Amino acid sequence: MSNAESLMNIALIVAFVVVVVAQIMCMIRLWIGPSTGDRILALxxxxxxxxxxIVLLGIAQGFTIYFEASxxxxxxxxxSTVAYARFVLRGDIIE
Structure with missing residues (x-):
């Protein structure tokens, strides 16, 4: 394994950890969010x-299908975010 490959692996691991921590923090905000707007932003x-x-998984595994899925x-x-925000503001989605 070359030096560039090991640096790439370390960068991917760090990126996975950072994004997972951000996801956990968003779940906490979703759970304790005081207002509906906070919950919409958390979602x-x-x-x-x-x-x-998903993009990091695609980079780690080397498959391009993950990018299309993302x-x-x-x-x-x-x-879905626009629809949920419209529902909260107006009470209906379709006008």
Whole structure:
């Protein structure tokens, strides 16, 4: 194993740990969030962290299918966040 590969492995491990810690912190915010807006933001940030984990997994394993899956999850996360925020503000989703 060359020096560049070992540095890449260390960087991937550190990135996994950082994103997992961020995900746990978002789960705590989701659980104790005092307002509905805090919970919506926590859910949106959890989607972003999940996308980050999927991309890191794709980098670690070397498969490109993970990047395509992360794009689909990003689109679904955006639409669901907008729909949930609209529901909270207006009481309905479809006008």
């Amino acid at each position: 949106d940030t959890m989607v972003i962290n999940a996308i980050g984990l 794009m689909i999850i990003a689109m679904l996360g955006f639409v």
